[in-house]
Amino acid sequence: MARISSAVFSSHIPAVGAAIDLGTTQNDYWAPAFKGFEFSKQWEAENTPDVIILVYNDHASAFDLRVIPTFGIGCSEQFESADEGWGPRPVPPVIGHPDLAWHIAQSVIEDDFDLTICNDFKVDHGLTVPLSLMFGKPQKWPCRVIPFMVNVVQYPPPSGRRCFALGKSLRKAVESFDENLNVQIWGTGGMSHQLQGARAGLINREWDNKFLNLLVKDPEELTKITHTEYIREAGSEGIELVMWLIARAALGAQVNEIHRFYHVPASNCALGHLILEKA
Ligand code: DHB
Ligand code: FE
Numbered sequence: 001m002a003r004i005s006s007a008v009f010s011s012h013i014p015a016v017g018a019a020i021d022l023g024t025t026q027n028d029y030w031a032p033a034f035k036g037f038e039f040s041k042q043w044e045a046e047n048t049p050d051v052i053i054l055v056y057n058d059h060a061s062a063f064d065l066r067v068i069p070t071f072g073i074g075c076s077e078q079f080e081s082a083d084e085g086w087g088p089r090p091v092p093p094v095i096g097h098p099d100l101a102w103h104i105a106q107s108v109i110e111d112d113f114d115l116t117i118c119n120d121f122k123v124d125h126g127l128t129v130p131l132s133l134m135f136g137k138p139q140k141w142p143c144r145v146i147p148f149m150v151n152v153v154q155y156p157p158p159s160g161r162r163c164f165a166l167g168k169s170l171r172k173a174v175e176s177f178d179e180n181l182n183v184q185i186w187g188t189g190g191m192s193h194q195l196q197g198a199r200a201g202l203i204n205r206e207w208d209n210k211f212l213n214l215l216v217k218d219p220e221e222l223t224k225i226t227h228t229e230y231i232r233e234a235g236s237e238g239i240e241l242v243m244w245l246i247a248r249a250a251l252g253a254q255v256n257e258i259h260r261f262y263h264v265p266a267s268n269c270a271l272g273h274l275i276l277e278k279a
Helices: 014-022 031-035 038-046 098-110 125-135 160-175 205-217 227-234 238-251
Strands: 003-010 051-056 071-074 116-118 144-150 182-188 255-266 269-278
Touching: 003 125, 003 160, 003 238, 014 125, 031 255, 038 125, 038 255, 038 269, 051 125, 051 238, 071 098, 098 144, 098 160, 125 144, 125 182, 144 238, 160 182, 160 238, 182 238, 205 227, 205 238, 205 255, 205 269, 227 238, 238 269
Parallel strands: 003 182, 051 144, 051 182, 071 116
Antiparallel strands: 003 269, 071 144, 255 269
């Protein structure tokens, strides 16, 4: 049987991807941010799974106002890096796992969640930056990756409560796949940030750290956070954190905290990162 053994949570700041691509990770500004991922890269190298289910959001690269799936899963063989305005990031294509992805779609849809099956699309910084943070710059990604998208760009995004329930359904789906696969679940985006308007640049360290504590110890409590609270406390883009609730619920209740990192400044965003293992 397949099983979810661990979860990785990370911001997906595009400027972090640019620093990796341009080789500026060790300058005065970026070195402290990348220091928090030294342990993570080592841990990931020692714990590389067969498949990552990577929960992320597209930023109008693959989807735009014409079509907005609330939840989507990529079932194709391969996904290329999207051109977000300055050429595609120089990263390897993502190799999917169609058999597991289709199985998840069937299981989760039969469990009453309306997943959109998405096949022909490219993946943007929301997916590729966390991969680069955890794997560096390999010739090819060392495992398969199933893109799992959530709309947090255009209101109304799903509630944290719905995301948490979906995570539980994802766990059931993986555990009913009849192949011996080690699966990691990743939750990406966040933490507090606001990219536009009068409050652009907003960071809320206290709120973010409370979120990290609860994510480890009492994630169900986080399902009570309303959209209004996300916007007020974590800024307009802080809503990306609902994706972390999918990954956390998919891992299961009992966990061990392996690594935690929180860093400001990093572009316009509070950089948050956690690694949890199933207890
Ligand atoms: C930034 C952060 C994001 O999550 C994003 O999607 C785009 C930009 C930023 O920090 O600038
Ligand atoms: Fe984002």
